[in-house]
Amino acid sequence: MLLGVNIDHIATLREARAINDPDPLEAIFIAKRAGAHQITIHLREDRRHIHDLDIQNILQSSFLPVNIECSINPQIIESLLNLKPQRITLVPENREEITTEGGLDIQANLQRIQEIIQAFHCIGTEVSLFIDTDIAQICAAKEVRAEMIELHTGTYANLHLMLFSNLPRTQHSLKSLEIPRASLKELYEKSIQDLQNAAKEAKWLGLEVAAGHGLNYHNLKPILKIPEIFELNIGQSIIARAIFSGLEQAIKDMLTLMQNKEAKD
Numbered sequence: 001m002l003l004g005v006n007i008d009h010i011a012t013l014r015e016a017r018a019i020n021d022p023d024p025l026e027a028i029f030i031a032k033r034a035g036a037h038q039i040t041i042h043l044r045e046d047r048r049h050i051h052d053l054d055i056q057n058i059l060q061s062s063f064l065p066v067n068i069e070c071s072i073n074p075q076i077i078e079s080l081l082n083l084k085p086q087r088i089t090l091v092p093e094n095r096e097e098i099t100t101e102g103g104l105d106i107q108a109n110l111q112r113i114q115e116i117i118q119a120f121h122c123i124g125t126e127v128s129l130f131i132d133t134d135i136a137q138i139c140a141a142k143e144v145r146a147e148m149i150e151l152h153t154g155t156y157a158n159l160h161l162m163l164f165s166n167l168p169r170t171q172h173s174l175k176s177l178e179i180p181r182a183s184l185k186e187l188y189e190k191s192i193q194d195l196q197n198a199a200k201e202a203k204w205l206g207l208e209v210a211a212g213h214g215l216n217y218h219n220l221k222p223i224l225k226i227p228e229i230f231e232l233n234i235g236q237s238i239i240a241r242a243i244f245s246g247l248e249q250a251i252k253d254m255l256t257l258m259q260n261k262e263a264k265d
């Protein structure tokens with residue numbers, strides 16, 4: 001299974017001080033040395049972390065394939081079409097959110113997404129769509145001729161945090177998931193089943209299947225057991241560990257878990 005390292009949060013730290021350090025570009029050399037397969041960055045409409053200049057510099061200098069996440073906002077699409085990236089991943093975007101909260105609604109934006117995909121295919125860019133485990137959305141991804149989908153693992157990851165970490169005892173407990181443990185467990189099992197079914201259906205339709213959001217060093221195991229998933233895009237947990245262990249070690253630790261499939265439940 002391949003690892004795409006999302007380096008947005010290196011830019012988040014830079015933006016906290018509004019200077020030029022740390023530079024996300026530097027992370028790419030380290031990620032390559034550590035054995036990562038891809039760099040993922042999100043050009044958000046509010047430019048809260050990655051900026052247009054980062055995208056230009058990274059596309060010019062990266063030794064690794066670059067996957068750019070973006071919304072279907074016309075100005076963003078226009079600027080990325082000019083830069084001819086290897087891959088884009090279309091994601092929903094909501095200005096108020098802390099991070100991407102749900103999957104893209106392809107059905108509600110069918111024609112617009114179809115046009116965007118056509119335009120990127122004309123310049124040789126492959127297109128992935130970040131979606132929930134909804135079979136209707138997977139069929140729509142096929143209809144608009146995306147090559148790939150990325151399954152949103154956020155629901156699964158949140159349930160794992162509430163069941164198996166100290167999150168419920170912190171100020172960031174997920175209020176909507178403060179429910180009896182037996183119900184949490186049921187939802188957790190269902191979220192894994194949904195990911196398995198969605199991956200199978202997508203692969204059967206001829207789509208490549210990636211997954212990401214909220215994945216960390218403790219919740220990988222059920223995801224690694226889904227044979228149709230060929231790539232994981234992981235950011236926050238790797239950058240969080242990098243603060244203590246260094247980025248190279250944090251990426252190597254993740255790759256080791258992915259390779260030996262001994263990740264903890």
Ligand code: PXP
Nearest residue numbers: 100130212213214233234235236
């Ligand atoms: N994949 C997509 C499409 C995302 O939007 C994000 C978050 O930017 C990630 C993967 C990485 O998620 P996390 O930072 O929770 O690992």
